[in-house]
Amino acid sequence: MKLISYNVNGIRAALNKGFAEWLQEEKPDIIGIQELKAHENQVDTSIFKDMGYELYWFPAEKKGYSGVGIFSKIKPKNVNYGMGLEKYDSEGRLIRADFEDFSFISAYFPSGTTGDIRQDFKYEFLDDIYGYMQDLRKEYPNLILSGDYNICHKPIDIHNPISN
Template structure:
C-alpha cells in the first residue's frame, strides 16, 4: 500500500503543473493533501480528475477562501471520515481531516506556520499545545494511526540546511523541536528517519535565491506512525523531483 503526503501550495496552481498526471503515474492508494487554497465548489474540473483516477475524496477547506485546507483521496472507501478536531479556530482554518479504515486510521494535518509574525507564532504554539493531548487521546481509540502532513517544524540539525543561522527561526525553535521530541516519545515513529539517517533530505525550499536547485531546504513534512504500526512499515521516500509546489511529497509504503 502506498500513501502520499503532499503540501501542494494551492491545488489549482499545482494542477496546472500536471499534478494529476504525476499522481496517476505514482499509483498511490491514498493521498493526503495540505494547503488546498480552494473549496470544493471552486474546483469541479479537479474533482472530476480525482474521480477519473478512481479515488473517493474528502475535503476540509478553510472558511477563508484561498487559504489552508486539507483533503484525503483514497481508493479504499473509509468506514468513517472525521472532519476537524472540535477546536473552533483550528477547524475554521481547515487543518485536520481523518479517515478510518478497518485496520488503521489516516490523518492529513496542516500545522500553522509562525513565520509571518509573532501573532501567528503564538497561534502555532496554541495549536501544538492542543494537538499533543488530542492525539494522545485519539490513539487510545485508534492505536493504528498515521498522522501525515506539513508539521512546519524541522526536528534535528540534519533536517535543515543551515541550523546555526536558523536557530531562532520559526520552524526550528527549541520549543518546536522539543515538541517533536515529545510527540515521538508519546508513541510515534518518524517513518522517514526509521529508514534513513542521512542528512540533506528536505521537503520544502524557499522560492528565493535558487534554494531548491542548491538543495537549501527544510524537512518539515512527515508521515508519523504509531509504534503499533512498526511491523507494517516497508519503506519511506522523499520525492524531490515532484515540482508542483514549494514542498515535495513523502511516500510511505506499508506491508
C-alpha cells in the same frame, strides 16, 4: 498499500503544473493533501474520481487559504473534519479518515512565521494536536499522521532556503 502526503500549495495551481499526471503515475491508495487553497466546487474533481478516488475536502473558511484533504481509493468507515476546536477548524487544519485497521490524518500545521501572535498559535496547535492524538490512540492505536509540519531542523530542509 501506498500512502503519500503532499503539500500542493494550491490544488488549482498544482493541476496546472501536472499534479494529476503525477498522481496517475504514482497511484497511491491514499493521499493526504495540504494547502488545497480551494473549495471542492472550485475544482473539476472528475479527474480524481475517474482515477478511482473518493474525495474528502476540509477547506478553510477564508477562500484561497489553507485547507486539507484526503483522496482515497479505499472507502473509510468514517471521516472526521477537524479537531473540534474552532480556531483550527475554521482554517481547515486537519482531516481524519478511519479505516478498518488504521486511522489516516492529513494535517497542515501553522507556520508561525508572520509574527509572535501566529508563533503562539503554532505552539498552541502543537499542544492541542498532541492531546488530540493521545485521545485518539485509545480508539485507534494505529495512527498515521501525514502532513506539512512547518518545522525545519536545518536550512537544507527548506525547498528554497534563500527565498524563504
